Amino acid sequence: MENKNDTSYQLMHAFIRLHRQKMHAGPIAGLNRSEMAVLRSISKLDKENGVKVSELSTYLKVSAPSITQTVNGLVKQDLVKRCPDSSDRRAIRLIITFSGKEKLSAAFEEFRLHFYGLCQYLGQSKSNQLIDLLNEVYNFFEGEN
Template sequence: MLRLTRRLHRIQKRHLEPLGITPAQSRLLRVVAHYNGGQPPRMADLAARLEVVPRAVTSLVDGLEAAACVRRVPDPANRRVIRIELTDTGRATLRKLRSARTEAAEEILSPLTADQREVLGGLLNTLSGGPEGRA
């Protein structure tokens, strides 16, 4: 499993490189896009969701802001609070990231038949505690 995980990370990284996005930045973009707080997340929200220190989020946001994927906006209720908003460029980048992840998955799963993929999906779901793996 560990070897497969490393291989998947290498393949994903290779597919992300042309987009100029690191895996950590990709993850942050997905968190911002799917944040369920009713408004854009704060830096502290992102740090908690990503399970990293706030300084790490600042660096990621700086890079994504330089690439015009996110922007910092003041919270209308409390001007001292900064929220992180996805831009149109960020949404377009997310679409490209989804395609890159799909291509990476296809590359790693290419030796398997459709039936083998289905079995593997079920096994991985069970191991990860998905709906089929819960008692």
């Protein structure tokens, strides 16, 4: 039986609560989490000629049909366009439109403001402590994999 006063239990519970909070968060700049992830990933991976769905799928560790479904929504919103691959007629590349870049910028700013509010709430010292602790947590979990 778990001991709710145990530090490891309390830490696990804090992470679970934080994860649940993320799950209930609304859209950012009108984009849901999967749309944001795909749009950000296209932006990051696109060097100059667009990104294939298979590249996105590998990068996000999500199935190609899931990526395609999200991309279809982004295309309908005119945030992403499909373009033929110049070296492979069968392949399609995804490119962020000007509207998509604007939406991504607005979403980033909205997201940044959330963290600005958190920094204001915690203060400089606790914010720096949190940064250090989260980096240590990341390194710990990264080392396990």
